[in-house]
Every structure is written in structure tokens, then in C-alpha cells.
Amino acid sequence: MNKNRIEAFSDGVLAIIITIMIIEIRAPHESSFEALEPLIPVFLSYILSFTYVGIYWNNHHHMFQSIKSVNGAVLWLNMHLLFWLSLIPFVTSWIGEQHFSAVPMSIYGFVLMMSAIAYFTLQNKLIHLQGKESILKNAIKDDKKGKISLLFYFLAIPLAFISPWISGMFYIAVAVLWIVPDKRIENLIE
Amino acid sequence: MNKNRIEAFSDGVLAIIITIMIIEIRAPHESSFEALEPLIPVFLSYILSFTYVGIYWNNHHHMFQSIKSVNGAVLWLNMHLLFWLSLIPFVTSWIGEQHFSAVPMSIYGFVLMMSAIAYFTLQNKLIHLQGKESILKNAIKDDKKGKISLLFYFLAIPLAFISPWISGMFYIAVAVLWIVPDKRIENLIE
Amino acid sequence: MNKNRIEAFSDGVLAIIITIMIIEIRAPHESSFEALEPLIPVFLSYILSFTYVGIYWNNHHHMFQSIKSVNGAVLWLNMHLLFWLSLIPFVTSWIGEQHFSAVPMSIYGFVLMMSAIAYFTLQNKLIHLQGKESILKNAIKDDKKGKISLLFYFLAIPLAFISPWISGMFYIAVAVLWIVPDKRIENLIE
């Protein structure tokens, strides 16, 4: 089964997820710089989530580049990943409007963690499909980045109740970790 | 006539339908877990409809994979299918906000039934175009799943007035029936 | 210059235009059939505009299928067409909410007329690019449908002030005229 259409559909969903977050930021009803001030947390949450969806798109792109065909199970595991990512606009506007308070920050981490788990499940399925000589397996090796991310989300969820800023630091740390372009798969394909 | 662009347009529309439902779920104006409670029915309806649109995308993908070209009638029958599917976000937010009460649940079933009828009309046209040796015809055989789905919708629409939960069970049953990856066409192509 | 990306971008814009109209139809805050009644004009306007955008997508698809490459002027004429089509969701929700009253119905016709003019300008440019042996020119011949449509819009705009229903009839008539699959280009390509 050809992989083009699953890529196109995922591109479409990710493009919408990354863009609809901006509709939820309403233009202020005044014309001053001060009118932008209450929007600062909303914009910060937008930047964080834009970066996360960007990371997912990049990794999804790299991952599918290494494979040649998909099957029915892959279609559903990909849909499962898109489901969790589709919740990002909701939690983004929640943390922004609630100024990064404890409960929303914890739920934000939960959505990121579930997205990461969905991603790993999909990745494992694709590795399994490629068999022993899996390019993907060789590329991610022991997937340190992935494991650290999961650990950080897992810590950030309860720690939000001690201080939401700790969770925030964890989310930023994971983003920084991944924003470095993933040369692993690129190198191997070359 | 080439099938690529009808696939691309359908992917776009389905990607938007599946994603805009989340915009209608507004972040709560408080920071507590309790603030999420009133959103539970809204989220349940989102999960159900996300799954349905996912099923339609998957089946659409499989169906078009088995064909090589399309004609003007196929373009319009596909547009007709997209029309009914485009009503899903509307009925989804209705059943969610009205806590799955009778009338919205019945109308939800009506939209699903019309979508299913539109899908079968399109499928029949494609089978007809392929002629006797139709891969699609061989793949769906007597299309038991399709017939059961239609029957379930047909029952669920009036039964919502006895108990909306019965209709809900029918909608979940149909989703479960289809979420099993459709190996029929895959097998035959192999 | 390759035509793939202009097709993909147009597909994206048209897919969004056709789908966002449904977000503007808010689910009623009650659970009765009566609660749907005030939405009837809104749904009728949705059906009409969905059909129109569907027609434009179909014709756009046929038109670009007959050509091989594009240039900078084509990119801009296509953007111009998309601009006018992007106003359709606005006028659609206006005529629906205002129960097809005179001014909105007249403006609706104006947007359709400008879209049609933008389409013809693009079409002429493409014919000009193909030169004497233009497949597109042979396909549309004297473009009767196009001319009738323009005439109908031109009449419908002022007639809305006598009776908006006359304009409505004209808009439906044009849609019916085009919904018949455009066999002209198909035939010639075969």
C-alpha cells in the first residue's frame, strides 16, 4: 500500500492544527501596546505548541521518508497519533488563558505524553514492518531522545502541582532537545 | 481522468472536518479538574466522530487505491459524500452540548446514514466503471459490513426516542466493526 | 513551470472554503426538532454555496487537466479567482441569517459574478498560453454555459430588489446548469 496519501492526510491535519491555534487569539479591542499585554501568556503558549507541532511534523516527515509502504494497522496508528495531536490547540488555549496554572499545565503534559506514546507505537510498528534491516531502527538506534522526552513528560505532569513553572521548563527542554534537526535518519539515508 | 486530485481534495476536506471539531470545544474559564467535567460529553462525542471520519478516510483511501481513473459522475458522487460528512461537526457539537439527548442523537444517526448511502452510491459507481473484473467488487464481496452499518443506523434513528443510549450503542458498534483495518482490499491487491 | 503546486494550493483553499461554512452554523441550544427550524435558511444557503464551490472545484480540475504548464500570470489570475471564492462563506452566512433578503441576495450575486469573471479571465489566459491548438478552447467551444451564467448573475443582482426569490431562482438555475458533469473537456481528452 502506497504511503503518499497517508503523508498528504497527515500534512493536512498537522497544517490545520498548527494554524487554527491563531484563530483562538482574538485581536484586542483597543489600539495600545498595553492591550497586547494580557495576550503575552497566550502568545507564549502558542509559540510552545507551534514548536511542538513543528517537531512532530519534522519527525513524521523523517520517519515516513525511511519507509516504502504502509498497511492498515499503520493507517490506524497514525490516526491515533493525529487524535492526540488534535487536542493540542485545546490545551494550548487553556494554559494560555489560565496563565500556566497547575491543572492546565498538568493536562498539557498529559496530552504531550499521550502524543509521544502514540508516536512510539507507530514508530515501533513501522520498524517491525521493515524487518531486521530496518533503516528506521538503525536511524533511531536506542532512541535516547524519545526516552528522555517521555521521562520528562512523566515528571512534569505531577510536578505542575508543586510549581507549574517546573513543568514549563520540562516542556521547553524537550522542545529544545528535538528542535536540533534530526540528522540521524538523514545521515543513514545518505 | 486522473484520480490524484480527487484524492487530494478529499484528503483536504476530511482533514479539515476531523480537525475543526476541536475548535468548537472551548477551553474552560477555570483552572480545575472540575472545570473539565462539563466537557466530558463534548469530548466523548468528539472521540466518536473523530473515529467515524477516520474510518471514512481509511475506507476512501482503500477504495480509491483499487481504481485507476475517475470520470465526471465520480467527482460529483464524491462531492455528495463530502457534503454529508461535512455535517458531522455540526451534529457532533449538538449531541455533545445536549448530553446525547433524543433528538440530536437521532439526527446524528441520520447524518451517518446519509453519509453511508452516499458512500455506497460512490462505491457502486466505481465498481460499475471497473466492469466485470472489478478489484473493488471482489474486495467488498457482498459488503456485509456495509449492510449491517446501514441497518444499525436505520434502527438507531427511531430508537433514540426510546433511549438515546441504545442509539449510542449502535453508533459505537458500527465504529468497532470498521475500525478493524479493512484487509479485504489489501489482500486482493497483494 | 510545473502545474502541480498551483493545483495543490487551490485544492487546499477550496477544501477550506467549502468546509469552514459549516463552523458558522452553531448547534442549537435545545434538543428539539423545532430548534432546527430557524436554521433552515442557514442550511439552504450552505447547500447552495457548497454546490457552487463544488462546481468551481470540478471546473478548475477539468481546466487544469487540459494544460501542461503555467506561468507567473496564471499564478496571479488563479489567486484572484481564489480571492473572490473566499468571500463566499461571508455572503453565505449573510443570506442565511437574513433569510434571503434583498441586499444580501444582491451582494451574493455580485460575489458569484466576480468569481465567474475571475474564472473566465484565468481560462482565457490558459487558452492563450496553449496557442492555436488549444485543447481547452476546443473543449469549451463558444462557452455557452459560461455566458449564460454571467447573464443570469447580471440579471439577479438588480432583480433581488424586486424579489430576492427571483435572484434565488437564477442562482439555482446556474448551479443546475453546471452540476451536469462537464463532459466537454473529458470527451476531447479521450
Add this chain to the structure above:
Amino acid sequence: MNKNRIEAFSDGVLAIIITIMIIEIRAPHESSFEALEPLIPVFLSYILSFTYVGIYWNNHHHMFQSIKSVNGAVLWLNMHLLFWLSLIPFVTSWIGEQHFSAVPMSIYGFVLMMSAIAYFTLQNKLIHLQGKESILKNAIKDDKKGKISLLFYFLAIPLAFISPWISGMFYIAVAVLWIVPDKRIENLIE
């Protein structure tokens, strides 16, 4: 690394950015021509921003046509460009609703300037990747248009506080400068 998917994703994001601006323009609650009057500044800002996104799409299209492959850094620089462009719907509805007053007009220029800087950074990276015989480098030559645009934005940002109309003139001037189809790359490819 193949460039198709970065084009498809960018097309999706740009198609959404260009189209969601229209959702923010709500249909008036009356049926008169006068009811459209207060929307005039909103429509003017829509036209300006539609044109800008159109220009970006056109230039993006030309730029990627001249290259053959991308790498991880290009993916991120492109994401960075899309981030700034995604802020256009926000500033567009702000300048429209605030009737082009000083602060919003200045911020509008800031978003355009950052988008332009993001575009040049991406362009430089692509030129660097192509090496000495860069088609892109030969096409843009000394990139006069780009430099003038940056200068105009840079002037328009503070000048908005003297008169927002001066800034408006600068934004229109830049749009006019680019709306002339970019024959530079086209010529060279031919």
C-alpha cells in the same frame, strides 16, 4: 531529502492562513448596504493581507522550484517563516477592527518585517546549499526587491506613530512591487 512534502505542508499552512481571515469577518446582523459600511476597513485589511500571503506563496513556489532537495535546517527555517506568516490573520483583524490606528499598523509592519527576514534567511540557506552555480542566486541577483521591502517595513514601523497612513502606503507599495510576477527565476529556468 525530497522537497515534495515540505511544499505540501507549506501549501496547506498558507492555504489555511489565507482563508481563515475570512471567518473572522462576521456577517452583519442587518440587511442593508449601510450594514456593510463598518466592515470596509476590515475588508481593506483582508485584501492587503490576502495579497501578501499570495505573494509569499508565489515566491515560495518559485524559490522551491529552483531547488532539488532540502535538509533538516531548511525544514526548520521554513517552519520559522510559517510561524511569522501565521501571525498575519491576528494583525489583520487588529488593524481592520481598529481602523488602521497607529499601534496596530506598527505591529502589522513588524510581523511583515519578521516574515521577510525569515524568508531571506531561508533563501540564503537554500542558495548556500546549491553552491556556486546556484540557480536561485542567479535568479535573485542582488535581490533589490527584497532589500527595498525590508527598508520600507523598517521605515513604516516607527512612521505609523506620525501617521498610520504613511505606513499603509509603504505596505501597499511593497505589495505592488511584488505582485508583478517574479520573472527572474522563471527566465533563468527557461
